[in-house]
Amino acid sequence: MTQVYDLIDRIFHPESVAFVGVTTSDPFHWTRTFWDSARAFQFKGPMYPVNPHGGELDGYKVYRSMADIPGNVDFAISTVSAKIAPKIVRECAAKGVKAIHFCTAGFAETGEADVTELQQELVAAGRDTGVRIIGPNCMGIYCPESRLSYDTGFNKESGDVGFISQSGGNSIYMIREANWRGLNFSKVVSFGNACDLNESDFLEYMIEDPKTKIIAMYLEGVRDGKRLRQLLEKASRKKPVVLVKGGCCGEAGARATSTHTGSLAGNDAVWDTLCRQLNIIKPNNMEEMVDVLATLKFMPGFKGRNVLLVGPGGGASVMLTDEFERRGFRLPAVTSEIKKELLGFSQAAGNMLSNPIDYSQSMQNPGSMQKAIQLLTQWAEVDFCVGFFRPSQMTEGFLDMVRKVDDMINQAFGASLKPVAHIIEGGITPARQIVAFEMIQKIVAAGKPVYYSFPAAAVALRLVADYNKRKTANS
Amino acid sequence: MTQVYDLIDRIFHPESVAFVGVTTSDPFHWTRTFWDSARAFQFKGPMYPVNPHGGELDGYKVYRSMADIPGNVDFAISTVSAKIAPKIVRECAAKGVKAIHFCTAGFAETGEADVTELQQELVAAGRDTGVRIIGPNCMGIYCPESRLSYDTGFNKESGDVGFISQSGGNSIYMIREANWRGLNFSKVVSFGNACDLNESDFLEYMIEDPKTKIIAMYLEGVRDGKRLRQLLEKASRKKPVVLVKGGCCGEAGARATSTHTGSLAGNDAVWDTLCRQLNIIKPNNMEEMVDVLATLKFMPGFKGRNVLLVGPGGGASVMLTDEFERRGFRLPAVTSEIKKELLGFSQAAGNMLSNPIDYSQSMQNPGSMQKAIQLLTQWAEVDFCVGFFRPSQMTEGFLDMVRKVDDMINQAFGASLKPVAHIIEGGITPARQIVAFEMIQKIVAAGKPVYYSFPAAAVALRLVADYNKRKTANS
Numbered sequence: 001m002t003q004v005y006d007l008i009d010r011i012f013h014p015e016s017v018a019f020v021g022v023t024t025s026d027p028f029h030w031t032r033t034f035w036d037s038a039r040a041f042q043f044k045g046p047m048y049p050v051n052p053h054g055g056e057l058d059g060y061k062v063y064r065s066m067a068d069i070p071g072n073v074d075f076a077i078s079t080v081s082a083k084i085a086p087k088i089v090r091e092c093a094a095k096g097v098k099a100i101h102f103c104t105a106g107f108a109e110t111g112e113a114d115v116t117e118l119q120q121e122l123v124a125a126g127r128d129t130g131v132r133i134i135g136p137n138c139m140g141i142y143c144p145e146s147r148l149s150y151d152t153g154f155n156k157e158s159g160d161v162g163f164i165s166q167s168g169g170n171s172i173y174m175i176r177e178a179n180w181r182g183l184n185f186s187k188v189v190s191f192g193n194a195c196d197l198n199e200s201d202f203l204e205y206m207i208e209d210p211k212t213k214i215i216a217m218y219l220e221g222v223r224d225g226k227r228l229r230q231l232l233e234k235a236s237r238k239k240p241v242v243l244v245k246g247g248c249c250g251e252a253g254a255r256a257t258s259t260h261t262g263s264l265a266g267n268d269a270v271w272d273t274l275c276r277q278l279n280i281i282k283p284n285n286m287e288e289m290v291d292v293l294a295t296l297k298f299m300p301g302f303k304g305r306n307v308l309l310v311g312p313g314g315g316a317s318v319m320l321t322d323e324f325e326r327r328g329f330r331l332p333a334v335t336s337e338i339k340k341e342l343l344g345f346s347q348a349a350g351n352m353l354s355n356p357i358d359y360s361q362s363m364q365n366p367g368s369m370q371k372a373i374q375l376l377t378q379w380a381e382v383d384f385c386v387g388f389f390r391p392s393q394m395t396e397g398f399l400d401m402v403r404k405v406d407d408m409i410n411q412a413f414g415a416s417l418k419p420v421a422h423i424i425e426g427g428i429t430p431a432r433q434i435v436a437f438e439m440i441q442k443i444v445a446a447g448k449p450v451y452y453s454f455p456a457a458a459v460a461l462r463l464v465a466d467y468n469k470r471k472t473a474n475s
Numbered sequence: 476m477t478q479v480y481d482l483i484d485r486i487f488h489p490e491s492v493a494f495v496g497v498t499t500s501d502p503f504h505w506t507r508t509f510w511d512s513a514r515a516f517q518f519k520g521p522m523y524p525v526n527p528h529g530g531e532l533d534g535y536k537v538y539r540s541m542a543d544i545p546g547n548v549d550f551a552i553s554t555v556s557a558k559i560a561p562k563i564v565r566e567c568a569a570k571g572v573k574a575i576h577f578c579t580a581g582f583a584e585t586g587e588a589d590v591t592e593l594q595q596e597l598v599a600a601g602r603d604t605g606v607r608i609i610g611p612n613c614m615g616i617y618c619p620e621s622r623l624s625y626d627t628g629f630n631k632e633s634g635d636v637g638f639i640s641q642s643g644g645n646s647i648y649m650i651r652e653a654n655w656r657g658l659n660f661s662k663v664v665s666f667g668n669a670c671d672l673n674e675s676d677f678l679e680y681m682i683e684d685p686k687t688k689i690i691a692m693y694l695e696g697v698r699d700g701k702r703l704r705q706l707l708e709k710a711s712r713k714k715p716v717v718l719v720k721g722g723c724c725g726e727a728g729a730r731a732t733s734t735h736t737g738s739l740a741g742n743d744a745v746w747d748t749l750c751r752q753l754n755i756i757k758p759n760n761m762e763e764m765v766d767v768l769a770t771l772k773f774m775p776g777f778k779g780r781n782v783l784l785v786g787p788g789g790g791a792s793v794m795l796t797d798e799f800e801r802r803g804f805r806l807p808a809v810t811s812e813i814k815k816e817l818l819g820f821s822q823a824a825g826n827m828l829s830n831p832i833d834y835s836q837s838m839q840n841p842g843s844m845q846k847a848i849q850l851l852t853q854w855a856e857v858d859f860c861v862g863f864f865r866p867s868q869m870t871e872g873f874l875d876m877v878r879k880v881d882d883m884i885n886q887a888f889g890a891s892l893k894p895v896a897h898i899i900e901g902g903i904t905p906a907r908q909i910v911a912f913e914m915i916q917k918i919v920a921a922g923k924p925v926y927y928s929f930p931a932a933a934v935a936l937r938l939v940a941d942y943n944k945r946k947t948a949n950s
Contacts, residue, residue: 105836109789167789167790167793168790169787169788169789169835169865170788170790170794170868171790173865173867177903246790246793246794247797249796249797249801250796250805251800251805251808252796252799252830253793253796253800255806256793256796256831257793259789259833260793284797284798285797285930286790287928313645314643314644314731314734314735314736315640315641315643315644315646315721315735315761316648317731317735318642318645318695318728318732319645319760321728322722322723323759324727325724325725326759330725330727331726331730331731333726354730354731354734355727358734358735360644361580390644390648392648393645393648393651394647426927428655433908433912434905437905437908454760455759455760
């Protein structure tokens, strides 16, 4: 393993952590984020709160300075203001700290000369002392395995997605949303202004990390384009890579990435070409990225363009068909042989003789419906199946029935050997949303991908089908 | 007014209604839908349940046949099975009924020879007797003004959107979703197989109807293309027309419309060209249609491409900027004069000096933030403002603060003379979704459009901006 690998592996698995700048006075203050999260995750090593006011925090002694800490410290999370950040680096160095994460904003991303200088001072302090820096202006490390997090609510289970995110907010969105859809992470890093450790360093690590099976990246700018390109090439040969490039579409986007993380955005066409060449999946936004990750994880190796669509509602069936055909999928027509077979065992199946299957007329006879769907999911011409449900188009009485029927569909789908996905649209009113939430949880528990809208499903499935096809062609 | 206008106006405003086929035995049976809705809406005229078993329903006498009804009946809603539908037409004719809505499915949309013949019999019965038919295979009439509905939960207030929908399910989705976003309807008709009254008849009515200011259409197939074209031309000169064409994108979509409402779908390119020529707004799906309607209604005449984006989160700001720039919008850069003015009254404003505005660093000082936003919304270079909020990317502690801050943003926006829109993304967990629901309700109460995702906002605003621009150019 490389030197970078060892360094970053150490950062993801520190033995002890100092929380520099955590406040004791206000339990809701943002400087408590990392402390509270490490406590909620039950970080196993020593934890040292550091604040010049001293005192006590959750029963822990608060140290007035790094020098006062009795034990060894190998990682520090700093929430001090930008102005004293360089000083903290030197104090940490004296204590033997290997790396510091600076959450603090107010550096080069502001574009103001004096604070840009401050970032340069920070870089100099790191270089002089050998202490490595994550940030500034970022959320740092989420690693369930070593029980470090930047939100108390993230899943505590480890998973196989590694995520390298320049933005803290986008990473919080991603983790929450992915967790909710049954995806867990091996490691996440939000690295912000990348004044020292950058996207390439973390990518070099994720490529080799045995716990990371899928690599996701959110980038705004790049420090060393050539190195990143080489690493992306290596990564994409080894693992699926999904990359969202922020600030891609015009002047204001470039300006926004500069204000956000002090990055130069680069031309979108270049990124598109690069990703096509390397078979890197490039969704347009974070929502699409979660959809793609769920597809990669829960429909491994899924291929082909022939889909069977199943759900209640004629109009909804038409709309869903449009979204799939618009993106190059095909819905094979049900053959006369299958029709005959369906009609052989049930009158109710008579309403379900075409693809898309609108089962709303057959719901009074759920047993036959289930049998019909089982039969259709085994049909050789179909590559994969998608079930859909839109609670908002149901009349009140219908909703309860569909809820029950949906369980049966899931069972029928569960018995299929083909890849299966579900679309559960959100409800409009809180009551309907609860129904949607329940259904989503069941699907996630069954290990299937779930999408929130017709277009979202078609977009993600197409991106992953293309990826799998190119991968097969190249291997 | 034309003969068609008078006929359809009578259908939308019947004096008395017979509910033929409503069951008395099962309160949750679907044949109760129309009866229950008319009761919930407090339909003012006489209501006559009709069922061969007789008995009583909600204190009303159930008549064994149409002939037994003592008073006059001018409109009938039938839920009888397909086989006896032609007989019902003749019985209604004898009673002087002007028009019948047949909800029942199982006619030409099945593609089976015997039931296609049944639909022909139904048409013949209508032609012989002069009774006009809506459907079969549809949900019929929702007209708050005359207190008729096909769902007990639709809004009881009248509005100015007229909606002509071939699909019942898509119309239920549309009405619910539009209601939730502050839109009400003048009249809605779901007309299904269109064996007699069709899309053109209802369009002819909506063009002249003084209560209908915006016309929305969901079509799967067309009976008389030439007549529809002429009417669309007339309609689009008089009112904004928004049209979704189902079954547009391939073989299976055409097959699905045929199975759903027995329609021939027609070529999508033809529809695209037609809509472009007539300046008809053509969204891809029902979700986009609701977004467009909200924009037309709550940002009347909105024009221009220069947008100010305001919300919490650097990463989210970048993503939102991408979606807007991807669709041809511009975010003018904040001028040095405005920067100077902003810095003049507050230090907090120092973090809000660019467009997109990420106010997350200024939330500790909400007063200055509000003042800064007020100043920026008055900025001459900006055509319209969009506020965004994504509850799922907030840490727990942050969420409550943003909730309070959001009220301030809304006030600042409310004071702006420019058109204003909001994006409130749904939350992932029920608790976060409740926060989103609360925010949506406040925005709707303030008479602003609200969208559910970054791309959705950009798509709808672009469609309406283009519409308004062409309208100005043509006038």
